[in-house]
Amino acid sequence: MSAGLTFSTRSFSGRCIVTTSLLFSFAIYQFYSASIVGTLLMEKPKTIRTLRDLIHSSLEIGIEDIVYNRDYFCVRTKDPDAQELYAKKVTSMPTADGTGFVDAPPDNVVLPTSIIPMTEAQKAKAYRDILHSHETGAHAKTNEASNWYEPEYGVAKIKKDVNFAFHVDVATAYKIMADTFTEKEICDLTEIQLFPPQKMVSIVQKGSPLRKPITYGLRRVTEVGLMDYEHKIWHSPRPRCVKQLHTDDLRVGI
Numbered sequence: 001m002s003a004g005l006t007f008s009t010r011s012f013s014g015r016c017i018v019t020t021s022l023l024f025s026f027a028i029y030q031f032y033s034a035s036i037v038g039t040l041l042m043e044k045p046k047t048i049r050t051l052r053d054l055i056h057s058s059l060e061i062g063i064e065d066i067v068y069n070r071d072y073f074c075v076r077t078k079d080p081d082a083q084e085l086y087a088k089k090v091t092s093m094p095t096a097d098g099t100g101f102v103d104a105p106p107d108n109v110v111l112p113t114s115i116i117p118m119t120e121a122q123k124a125k126a127y128r129d130i131l132h133s134h135e136t137g138a139h140a141k142t143n144e145a146s147n148w149y150e151p152e153y154g155v156a157k158i159k160k161d162v163n164f165a166f167h168v169d170v171a172t173a174y175k176i177m178a179d180t181f182t183e184k185e186i187c188d189l190t191e192i193q194l195f196p197p198q199k200m201v202s203i204v205q206k207g208s209p210l211r212k213p214i215t216y217g218l219r220r221v222t223e224v225g226l227m228d229y230e231h232k233i234w235h236s237p238r239p240r241c242v243k244q245l246h247t248d249d250l251r252v253g254i
Contacts, residue, residue: 048190051194052081054192055084055088059163059164059165060161060164061089061090061165061166062147062149063090063147063154063168064149064166064167072195073090074086079196082194151168151172152176155168155180156176156180159181159185165192170235171234171235174238174239175236177189177239178239186239
């Protein structure tokens, strides 16, 4: 079967118009098809890129239950974004219907004291409270409403709940993600830095003769590759995102 125009023209100008319209229609069709393919291949935009974006998002927040995290949030940090994140997302619990937040029970909350000047005795008591709250197990295994989770539980909750963010040491999280996450789930992850980068130093007494031997020893360890070797053993690499198209991703509506 074949189909043609509903009218015929014998003039040269009419045939030029018909041919031009046909070529223009092919170009529009090709452009539309290419735009669909380009949209499907385009990476999904990630709107949460900074700590401030995370604070103003609707995501729930969990923190790895480890001593230095409690020390950072409760005593040490002066970062206003970290303090606001702890006050709004950690010490406040989501409501049952997910429309807002309510204050967590007082016995499960260690309020940030870094914004209040403290004496040495008060700092010592704060450290004891932090250690006690960690050792008594105020985390997901005994109290799910505390927002302090074990790494395995927190990373599994990231996989299960798309509206959840978890602050955890990457050396621990990368290994769990590589073993349990699919390629698509790894590509969908977004990583935000909370702790500022810090330089590590070896502390010795002023004027100590051990300063140069320690400095030369650390440089030698780095030069011969021992530092990189130990880093590869104890620090799992970040899981690679392998871009692959799946059949469930290719859905186009009218």
